[in-house]
Amino acid sequence: MPYKVPFVDVPAHFLSLQEEILKTVTSVLMKGNLILRDELRAFERNIAAFVGTEYAVGVNSGSDALHLTLRALRIGQGDEVISVSHTCVATISAIVHAGATPVLVDVAEDFTMDMSKVEEAITPRTRAVMPVHLNGRACDMRRLADIARQHELIIVEDAAQALGAEFDRRKVGSFGVAGCFSLYPFKMLGAFGDGGIITTNDRRIAREVAVLRDYGEDRETGEVLCFGFNSRLDNLQAAILNVKLKHFDTWIRRRRSIAEFYREGLADLPQLKLPHFPGDQYGDVYMNYAVRAEQRNDLVAYLKRNGIEPLTPLSLITPVHRHKALGLDHVSLPMTEAIAKEFLYLPICPELSDGQIKQVVSCIRAFYRDQSASA
Numbered sequence: 001m002p003y004k005v006p007f008v009d010v011p012a013h014f015l016s017l018q019e020e021i022l023k024t025v026t027s028v029l030m031k032g033n034l035i036l037r038d039e040l041r042a043f044e045r046n047i048a049a050f051v052g053t054e055y056a057v058g059v060n061s062g063s064d065a066l067h068l069t070l071r072a073l074r075i076g077q078g079d080e081v082i083s084v085s086h087t088c089v090a091t092i093s094a095i096v097h098a099g100a101t102p103v104l105v106d107v108a109e110d111f112t113m114d115m116s117k118v119e120e121a122i123t124p125r126t127r128a129v130m131p132v133h134l135n136g137r138a139c140d141m142r143r144l145a146d147i148a149r150q151h152e153l154i155i156v157e158d159a160a161q162a163l164g165a166e167f168d169r170r171k172v173g174s175f176g177v178a179g180c181f182s183l184y185p186f187k188m189l190g191a192f193g194d195g196g197i198i199t200t201n202d203r204r205i206a207r208e209v210a211v212l213r214d215y216g217e218d219r220e221t222g223e224v225l226c227f228g229f230n231s232r233l234d235n236l237q238a239a240i241l242n243v244k245l246k247h248f249d250t251w252i253r254r255r256r257s258i259a260e261f262y263r264e265g266l267a268d269l270p271q272l273k274l275p276h277f278p279g280d281q282y283g284d285v286y287m288n289y290a291v292r293a294e295q296r297n298d299l300v301a302y303l304k305r306n307g308i309e310p311l312t313p314l315s316l317i318t319p320v321h322r323h324k325a326l327g328l329d330h331v332s333l334p335m336t337e338a339i340a341k342e343f344l345y346l347p348i349c350p351e352l353s354d355g356q357i358k359q360v361v362s363c364i365r366a367f368y369r370d371q372s373a374s375a
């Protein structure tokens with residue numbers, strides 16, 4: 001049985017753009033523009049302009065955006081990079097693949113890096129810090145910039161979940177030396193497949209990532225500058241993303257209005273902590289509406305039985321440092337572990353109707369009403 005309220009609705013998303021997308025796909029295919037062509041360059045310019053940086057370079061995933069950026073910065077063997085455990089494991093894999101050592105700190109109530117924990121994690125080997133703007137909310141970039149300046153650390157932003165999110169009215173991806181975005185289908189701006197992009201004001205980094213993504217070759221001279229990778233963003237995906245980007249602000253507004261709807265419908269329930277946090281310097285885009293709930297697992301099962309599909313990604317329910325095979329189990333991160341036991345994501349994709357959001361609200365209310373009646 002399909003869900004009455006699915007977590008994401010790919011057909012509905014496609015149908016809302018069908019005509020524009022099919023026209024674009026036809027035009028790109030008729031031109032034969034498949035690899036590193038005009039559509040990709042246009043998308044790179046569009047993202048740079050949107051984020052507010054000089055350059056953007058498309059790659060084939062958010063994972064590679066992080067990995068290739070670290071390589072371009074010559075961060076590797078012997079270097080430590082501070083990040084968080086409550087994140088997609090790809091954040092930490094990128095650090096390890098670059099040859100560096102991840103140092104994990106705890107998150108705060110708002111699911112992002114706890115800035116009061118960063119300084120105690122700094123050692124003489126620390127080169128960089130990788131804040132993760134999780135769930136579409138920026139980290140406290142003012143505080144982090146201060147720390148980074150004092151200790152001469154490089155900031156590389158993992159903005160995979162936060163295209164469009166702001167701090168101090170500036171878009172994430174424009175604070176660090178580079179910002180790394182994922183274009184995975186279910187991120188803020190999704191391709192119909194994998195993709196990623198980095199943003200930067202540093203010409204050298206932009207150029208170096210462009211070389212690394214393309215076998216290490218300088219396309220113009222044919223000279224091979226290093227042993228590179230194949231990590232290009234598909235030209236066809238870029239063409240589709242250019243179409244989607246025109247609608248992006250509307251989608252962000254829709255996410256924000258669904259978040260408000262949830263706030264109005266659920267704020268009085270003592271069993272829930274909703275993701276509305278203080279600080280008017282933040283411009284959240286709600287990639288995930290991440291709630292902390294009492295009896296989380298029962299609530300998730302109840303929602304599913306009632307045709308509603310929340311998400312509790314298995315790899316986050318066990319935080320990165322608790323995955324035995326990774327060998328990072330020597331730290332204690334109390335907030336990360338508390339959140340792992342309690343969080344779930346409510347459906348918030350822009351295609352959902354007000355009626356569907358209402359169903360989610362009533363179903364959650366019914367669950368806790370039943371619980372207190374039977375207690």
Ligand SMILES: *Cc1c(COP(=O)(O)O)cnc(C)c1O
Nearest residue numbers: 061062063088090091160182184
């Ligand atoms: C999705 C994600 C990544 C990885 O991006 P991919 O495009 O899937 O490789 C990295 N970091 C975070 C926080 C993510 O959510």
